[in-house]
Amino acid sequence: MCEQLGSPYTSAQDGNHFLFNNDTNKEFVKRFADWHEKGYVTTQEIYGAYTSGLFVEQGVNEDGTAKQRSYMSIGSSAGATHQRPDKVNGEYPFEVGITSIPQANDDNKKVISQGPSLCMFYDKDPEVVEATWLFMKFLTTNVSFQAEFGEASGYVPVLKSVADDPLYADFLASADGGEFIAALSAKVCLEQADYYYTSPAFNGSSDARDAVGELLQAAMVNWKTTPAADRDAMIDRLFSNAVADCKGAIGE
Numbered sequence: 001m002c003e004q005l006g007s008p009y010t011s012a013q014d015g016n017h018f019l020f021n022n023d024t025n026k027e028f029v030k031r032f033a034d035w036h037e038k039g040y041v042t043t044q045e046i047y048g049a050y051t052s053g054l055f056v057e058q059g060v061n062e063d064g065t066a067k068q069r070s071y072m073s074i075g076s077s078a079g080a081t082h083q084r085p086d087k088v089n090g091e092y093p094f095e096v097g098i099t100s101i102p103q104a105n106d107d108n109k110k111v112i113s114q115g116p117s118l119c120m121f122y123d124k125d126p127e128v129v130e131a132t133w134l135f136m137k138f139l140t141t142n143v144s145f146q147a148e149f150g151e152a153s154g155y156v157p158v159l160k161s162v163a164d165d166p167l168y169a170d171f172l173a174s175a176d177g178g179e180f181i182a183a184l185s186a187k188v189c190l191e192q193a194d195y196y197y198t199s200p201a202f203n204g205s206s207d208a209r210d211a212v213g214e215l216l217q218a219a220m221v222n223w224k225t226t227p228a229a230d231r232d233a234m235i236d237r238l239f240s241n242a243v244a245d246c247k248g249a250i251g252e
Helices: 023-037 052-056 077-083 126-141 143-153 160-164 166-173 181-191 205-223 228-249
Strands: none
Touching: 023 205, 023 228, 052 077, 077 181, 126 143, 143 160, 143 166, 143 181, 160 166, 166 181, 205 228
């Protein structure tokens, strides 16, 4: 939301790293809190389990017909198969559709890109370091490997050229909302590749992510029980505390 709205979040520059305590961010946190009170949205922490469970597990109406518990769930490309219901009598009870991340502004489309990291440790033997680097280079630059790994894992390849690989092209061509939902997820991800960004990494960036997650959760949980006249003060306090927690985590 910060990136889509052009609102400050964090900065890797020396000085003030934590910029998310501002009016724009407070307003959309209030909106999410209001949506939670109305039963429109929840989080994994509040629900107590993966929210994909709400999407794939249907409830039952009084007349015995299936009742959808959730109509949309946001997840990762590699988790697409967990967003698909189990088969009933050999068939999926419903087909799953996948679309790109909702946008606040069609003129400034932004989708965060995150995934597993590779780390190369130092070794006193330079040949070990060189071999490690060559192996990492192979993993991230070999088109055939990226195609095979992407198909097997559900992760989106790091090379755009993988989409032209015959093996991976066949994989994408099989995309559907049932048996080949992993391919559908990858296909949608590649279609929004021009909108990807990464947030800056610095000592404390993960603390900011944790603090903001806890802030949003607290706003949702406390919104209903906080008198309307006190809600702005509650949100102000949560934001101030989150920034203080971030600074305390890195000794500022």
